Amino acid sequence: MNQSKQLTDGALLTAVFMVLMLISAFVPFITLIATFLLPVPFILFASRYDWKPSIVMLITAVILSSLLTSIFSLPIPVLMGLGGIMIGSAIYHKLSPYETWARGTIGFVIGLVLIFVFSQFVFQVNLVNEIDNMVQESIATSQEVMEQFGLSDMPEEQLSMVTEQMGMLTDLLPVWLAIVALLLAFISQWLSYKVINRLERKQLYFPPFRSLRLPVSLIWIYFFSLIISFFDLDQSGIVYIAVNNVLMLTGILMVLQGFSFIFFYAHAKRMSKALPITSIVLTLFFPIFFLFLVRLLGIIDIGFSLRNRISNVKK
Template structure:
């Protein structure tokens, strides 16, 4: 009976995945929504039966996607399947919401790396080169438009500065991949929690954002990368790119920790929820001033257990 139900669920969820994939490919209006829902069938199936049956489902979905569309579509089920299976397997093992999110993010990162490798090996497409070329074309087009409208053209020094900034964005590609994977993992996990709770009468949910506490080791990684950045002043080479990406990624996490502390402080002191929400809005509008203050607050909270001190003062 269990084998029969497992097979039935696998066929049904594979069909749902294929329908969502076709919607995402051919209906532009709702393609973005469908794209975020693509990992959900894999998360749901792996949360019931663990990763081994879910891998069989992934193989079936990959074969069907190639047969119904083309070999070009192969990376999509692998991306959504790997992330979904990692998250679903964590749910199956009763991991916490943030542990599940971390595993799902790792799965999506692996899937995205596969997409880059697949494009390079199968079609000789280098993503970094393509991005650089697109940025240069956009810069040239902007200069031509400014000339046509009679606006002041950029000086050579300004063009070089913009070119360096664009190159920096390309160097930070691993960070953008990690952030994109994190967002995709969070949305698909949140939707899956709602579905699982409704169908299986569970109470899966993310804990309040104010309870987020990142490991202390994150600070040591950040400061180690910061120290390396002082000894590596040349903005070229693999070491510079790696250090810069680590600094950016850990900085993002510590900024999240800083916002979490603001939410915690407002909750502990029984302040209005408008305070932490306003802090986020102001930081978005004044990032060059407030972003570093929020990040510093996150560092202090992680390193010195700031919220524990507030809790002790309260008691």
């Protein structure tokens, strides 16, 4: 009976995935919504039967995608399937929402990397070079526009600095992949919680943002990368690129921790929600100053258990 139900659920959810995929491909008005819903069938199936049967569902979806659309659409079910299976398997094993989010992020990162490999060997397109070319074209276009408005007197040093900073977009590609994977995992997991709660009468939800607490080991990774960045590294070398990516990613996580502490502090002191919301707005509009402060707050919170001290004082 269980095997029959598993086959039925697999066939039904695979069909739902294919419908969503066709909608995302051919109905431009709701492409974005359908794209975020694509991992949900895999999450539902994996949350019921774990990852092994879900791999069979993924293979089936890949075959059907190549038959109903084309071979060029293969990366889509692979990306959404891997991320969805990782999230669903975590739900199956009753992991915490943030652990589930982390596993889903890993799944989407693997899927995005496979897309890069697929485009390189099947399409003969190097996405890194394409992004670099787009950046260079953007810089050239900006220079032309500035010349048309008589703003071509920009100092050479300033122009070279802007060019260098734009070029870092390619070097920081792993960070952008991680950020995209984080967003995909979060939205997919949130949507799947809504669907599972409605269909299976469960109570799955993300805990309040103020309860987010990252591991202490993150600080050591951050400071170790920071120390290495002070050395005179070859800017085209892999060590320089790796250190900058780790530093950027851990810095972003520290900022998240800082905002989480601000929400916690406002809640602990029974203050208005205007305080944490204002901190986010100020950081968005004045990132040079406030981003540093929020990151520092996150480092102190993780390293010195700041919220534990506040809780003890409250008691």
